[in-house]
Amino acid sequence: MIPRIQEKLSILADAAKYDVSCASSGGTRKNVGKGLGDSHTSGICHSYTEDGRCVSLLKILLTNHCIFDCAFCVSRRSNDIKRAAFTVREVVDLTISFYRRNYIEGLFLSSGIFKNADYTMERLLAIVKKLRTEERFNGYIHLKTIPGASDELISQAGFYADRMSINLELPTEAGLKTLAPEKSHDLVKKPLKLVNTSMQAYRDEGKRIKHVPTFVPAGQSTQMVVGATAETDKDIMHIADSFYKNYGLRRVYYSGYIPISNDHRLPMLGSLPPLLRENRLYQTDWLMRFYGFHVTELLNDDHPFLDTEIDPKLSWALRNLHLFPVDINTAAYELILRVPGIGVTSARKIVQSRRFGKLRSDQLRKIGVAMNRAMHFIWCADRIPSLGSPSAMEIRQHILSAGSRKNTPSSQQLTLF
Amino acid sequence: MNAYVFDGTFPGLLTAVFESYERQTPDVILCSVDDYQPLLLGDTVTVATVEEKARRVWNGLAKRLEREWMARLYAAFLAEQPSGYQHVFSLVRLVFDHGGAVVGDYRNPHVLGVSQLDRKVHREKHRMEAFVRFQQLVDGLYYATVDPDFNVLPLIARHFQNRYADQRWVIYDVKRRYGMYYDGDQVDEVTFSETPPREGAVPQADQFTASELLYQQLWRAYFDHAGIPSRKNTKLHIQHVPKRYWKYLTEKQPVPFQR
Numbered sequence: 144m145i146p147r148i149q150e151k152l153s154i155l156a157d158a159a160k161y162d163v164s165c166a167s168s169g170g171t172r173k174n175v176g177k178g179l180g181d182s183h184t185s186g187i188c189h190s191y192t193e194d195g196r197c198v199s200l201l202k203i204l205l206t207n208h209c210i211f212d213c214a215f216c217v218s219r220r221s222n223d224i225k226r227a228a229f230t231v232r233e234v235v236d237l238t239i240s241f242y243r244r245n246y247i248e249g250l251f252l253s254s255g256i257f258k259n260a261d262y263t264m265e266r267l268l269a270i271v272k273k274l275r276t277e278e279r280f281n282g283y284i285h286l287k288t289i290p291g292a293s294d295e296l297i298s299q300a301g302f303y304a305d306r307m308s309i310n311l312e313l314p315t316e317a318g319l320k321t322l323a324p325e326k327s328h329d330l331v332k333k334p335l336k337l338v339n340t341s342m343q344a345y346r347d348e349g350k351r352i353k354h355v356p357t358f359v360p361a362g363q364s365t366q367m368v369v370g371a372t373a374e375t376d377k378d379i380m381h382i383a384d385s386f387y388k389n390y391g392l393r394r395v396y397y398s399g400y401i402p403i404s405n406d407h408r409l410p411m412l413g414s415l416p417p418l419l420r421e422n423r424l425y426q427t428d429w430l431m432r433f434y435g436f437h438v439t440e441l442l443n444d445d446h447p448f449l450d451t452e453i454d455p456k457l458s459w460a461l462r463n464l465h466l467f468p469v470d471i472n473t474a475a476y477e478l479i480l481r482v483p484g485i486g487v488t489s490a491r492k493i494v495q496s497r498r499f500g501k502l503r504s505d506q507l508r509k510i511g512v513a514m515n516r517a518m519h520f521i522w523c524a525d526r527i528p529s530l531g532s533p534s535a536m537e538i539r540q541h542i543l544s545a546g547s548r549k550n551t552p553s554s555q556q557l558t559l560f
Numbered sequence: 561m562n563a564y565v566f567d568g569t570f571p572g573l574l575t576a577v578f579e580s581y582e583r584q585t586p587d588v589i590l591c592s593v594d595d596y597q598p599l600l601l602g603d604t605v606t607v608a609t610v611e612e613k614a615r616r617v618w619n620g621l622a623k624r625l626e627r628e629w630m631a632r633l634y635a636a637f638l639a640e641q642p643s644g645y646q647h648v649f650s651l652v653r654l655v656f657d658h659g660g661a662v663v664g665d666y667r668n669p670h671v672l673g674v675s676q677l678d679r680k681v682h683r684e685k686h687r688m689e690a691f692v693r694f695q696q697l698v699d700g701l702y703y704a705t706v707d708p709d710f711n712v713l714p715l716i717a718r719h720f721q722n723r724y725a726d727q728r729w730v731i732y733d734v735k736r737r738y739g740m741y742y743d744g745d746q747v748d749e750v751t752f753s754e755t756p757p758r759e760g761a762v763p764q765a766d767q768f769t770a771s772e773l774l775y776q777q778l779w780r781a782y783f784d785h786a787g788i789p790s791r792k793n794t795k796l797h798i799q800h801v802p803k804r805y806w807k808y809l810t811e812k813q814p815v816p817f818q819r
Contacts, residue, residue: 146774149781156785174725181722187690188800190811192787195796202786240775241782243702243727244694246810401790416791492666499665506667 152237154227158207158218159253162310162366163396167199167248167283169361170305178279180242180249182305186283187248200251200285201241205229205266209255213323214406215312215371218255222404228257234270235278242282249283249305250274260291268296271303283361288338290330297334298341306361306393307338311386314379318372321408331365335390338363342391362393369424370417371400371409376449377442380427384438387431397424423449430456433487434480452543457483460520461535471523472501484517515545561587566607566645568592570637571614573645577652578613579605590649595642621652624660635685636677638711647673685712689719691801691808692731695763696772702729703763706808713740717747776810783811 170182188197206228207218217224238250252270256263267286274280286304288297301307309331313319316328338359345358365386369379383395399416402409427449430436434456441455442448450458460467460483469478471493479490489511496502496510501524508514518526519538533541562585566572573590580588583605591597598604621630633652636644651670654662666672687708694702702724706713713733717740720729724742730750732739741750806812 149778152778153781153785156782160786160788174722177725179724179726181719181725183689183719187686189690190783190809191797191800192783193794193797194787194789194791195793195800196787196791197800198783198786201782237778240771241779243724244696244775244779244810245692245704246779399791401788418791495664496666499667502667509672510666 148233148237151227151229151233152203154225155203155205155207155229158255159202159204159251161217161398161401162202162251162253162287163196163398164285164308164364164366164394165197165199165202165251166285166306166361166364166394169393170249170283171357171360172281172283172305174281176279178281179239180281182281182283183248189245189247199248200283201238201247201249202251203229203234203237203253205234205252205254205263205270206257207255208257210258211256211323211325213312213326214404214408215322215368215400217403231266231270231273235273238274238282239278239280242280247282249280249285251285253287254289256289260289261293261296264289264292264296264300268300268303271300275303285361288334290326290334292334294337297337301338301341301358302356304359306364307359308364308366309334310366311382312366312368313372314367314369314374314382315372318374321372332390335363335365335386335392339391363390364392364394364396366396366398368400369397369421375442375447376420376424376427377444377447379424380431380438380442383428384431395428397421397428419451420449423451423455427455430459435477436481453539454483456481457516457539457542461539464532464535464538467520468522469520471507471521472497482517482520484513484515484520486511516542561589561602563589563591563596563602563604564607565591565593565596565604567609568594568640569609570634571611572607572609573637573648574614574617574652575609576607577617577649577656578610579607580649580653581656586653588649590645591642592645617652621655624655625663626660629660629663632674632678635681635715636674638715639677639681640711641677643673644677647677681710681712681715684708684710685715687805688712688716688731691805692716692720693808693810694729695776696769697763697767698769700728702727703732704730704808705732705734707735708733711736713738716740717742721747776813780811780813 166186168184168186170184172180172182174181186199188199190198192198204218206226207224208226208228209218209220212219212221234250234252241247242249252267254263254267267289271284271286274284284304285306285308286300288300288307288309290309311328311331312323312326319326319328342359342362345355349355367379367382379397386392386395399418399421400410401416402412402414405412427441430441431438436459441459449455460481469482471479476490476494479485479493480487492510493502493507503524504514504518504526507517507523519533519541564576564579566576576590580586633648636648647670651663651674654668654670662668663671666675688706692704692706694704697703713731716731720731721742728742728744730739730741738749738751740747801809
């Protein structure tokens with residue numbers, strides 16, 4: 144016999160799995176006075192699903208009953224599926240019991256909207272409050288902000304959650320109007336701004352006063368569905384960029400649309416999720432956040448789509464060959480970081496090591512540089528520029544044929560860089 | 561060329577460094593007593609571990625290196641690899657001979673060797689922090705067995721102590737036949753003397769509480785529903801969770817959980 148709690152867990156995990164975020168990093172809670180749990184600054188993935196995604200948090204909906212009818216969502220009210228709802232006690236008990244066994248870093252709690260936004264937000268708040276105050280739980284909590292909930296409830300939740308998030312759902316307002324007429328980007332922006340303003344206020348206060356309560360220490364994030372409507376990669380990344388800048392977001396997630404209904408407004412059931420496109424968007428996101436690229440360098444009116452065959456950094460370099468080759472032994476760190484095949488760790492090691500003497504290509508390879516790509520863009524002690532430098536097309540062909548097995552276009556999800 | 565044979569402990573390795581200066585033999589082949597094979601040429605010195613000598617070397621390093629690099633040397637040692645012992649030994653000598661700045665030179669094979677081993681050991685440490693699965697026994701103890709590639713228990717104890725401060729737990733390394741036990745107050749090294757370690761260290765199903773079996777079942781159910789079938793990617797899955805770790809994972813066990 145399958146216990147009722149297991150049936151609920153199956154239904155409400157199923158409904159929550161389309162939220163991609165499973166980050167557990169950035170938490171700052173320390174275990175004081177022998178409570179339970181301690182954050183790990185870099186986060187821990189305790190397992191991986193069979194689709195290769197990290198399982199860090201117990202990711203569930205409080206309920207999949209919902210008053211909204213968003214076409215892209217499995218829990219939409221017109222969808223004929225099994226519905227369930229957890230009690231507060233059940234969510235707390237599952238979180239604590241899983242955490243004690245080292246299955247998870249914490250809880251990712253979201254919910255369908257039942258009755259109204261405030262009623263739903265109150266229930267979510269009750270759970271996180273109980274975990275923190277009664278169970279003295281210091282593990283990670285990612286809480287969904289319910290759009291339309293009162294400022295008061297949202298602000299209170301910020302004292303208990305490590306991260307809060309609201310999904311943009313679709314990259315453009317126009318897309319949202321077609322598929323989810325009851326929602327708008329403004330409904331998302333308002334609470335994002337509210338939480339961001341409070342975060343900054345508490346951070347500033349923390350600089351002056353010693354004991355300031357933590358308020359959403361791991362920041363906010365959002366998610367966009369990719370491939371459900373007809374946006375360009377440029378549209379998507381420019382919106383992501385503006386949300387990073389305007390709302391101080393920690394992460395933007397891109398979720399390749401997985402067909403879940405026969406709705407004529409959406410891609411057909413059975414069509415494959417655009418996993419390669421999703422991967423290229425994440426690579427672009429990384430280049431913006433860690434490699435000093437401005438979004439317009441990577442995507443603009445002349446290049447509204449990312450190249451699927453080659454990664455966005457290589458693609459950028461091939462469009463800007465006049466900036467290369469870069470001399471590994473003298474160039475600034477920022478320039479070295481822009482060389483295809485060199486990541487943050489290798490760039491740092493290069494800058495450290497060259498103080499002791501010139502670097503050769505075999506040493507670069509040992510340090511971790513992907514020389515099959517980098518070799519076309521650098522000088523080092525034993526590589527001098529060749530006469531009659533090859534064209535962008537020639538370099539591209541060379542790299543593609545060398546790594547032809549790896550670079551076959553497919554819809555498979557690739558690893559980042 | 562001289563061969564130094566040490567007892568395989570960290571103080572033993574540091575003592576070997578001390579001896580190499582005392583005997584003025586900079587070029588040394590260092591091996592642990594387990595790896596030792598007699599050389600055809602040259603002398604073999606058996607290093608007797610002396611805590612005081614080891615401490616002097618360690619303190620000397622502390623004056624020349626950042627904590628980060630001290631930790632890297634220790635982690636590289638815990639890899640338990642012959643080449644690792646040599647890299648640690650040679651890098652320590654380099655630091656004494658040329659100063660602490662030498663660790664910034666990744667062109668140097670010993671700097672690179674130690675930093676690469678440190679990465680491997682830390683990846684394994686991180687995996688243990690992720691993949692350890694506690695099972696609650698009838699007496700309330702949370703129990704886990706591990707079988708890590710490297711000797712990482714000394715590196716993970718603090719993480720688990722901070723996290724599970726209010727529950728008693730044991731993490732037992734079946735390969736190296738020792739464990740860490742937290743009694744609610746402090747962590748101690750433990751060994752099981754009577755039972756044959758490999759089998760005896762693994763608890764049987766009747767030693768679990770009923771709720772333990774329920775939570776294992778619930779966790780498996782959760783895991784089965786967290787994946788998205790149309791995105792299935794077994795290659796990526798195995799890359800993240802190599803098969804040798806599956807034996808730890810509750811979610812990878814057939815029902816009911818028994819080993």
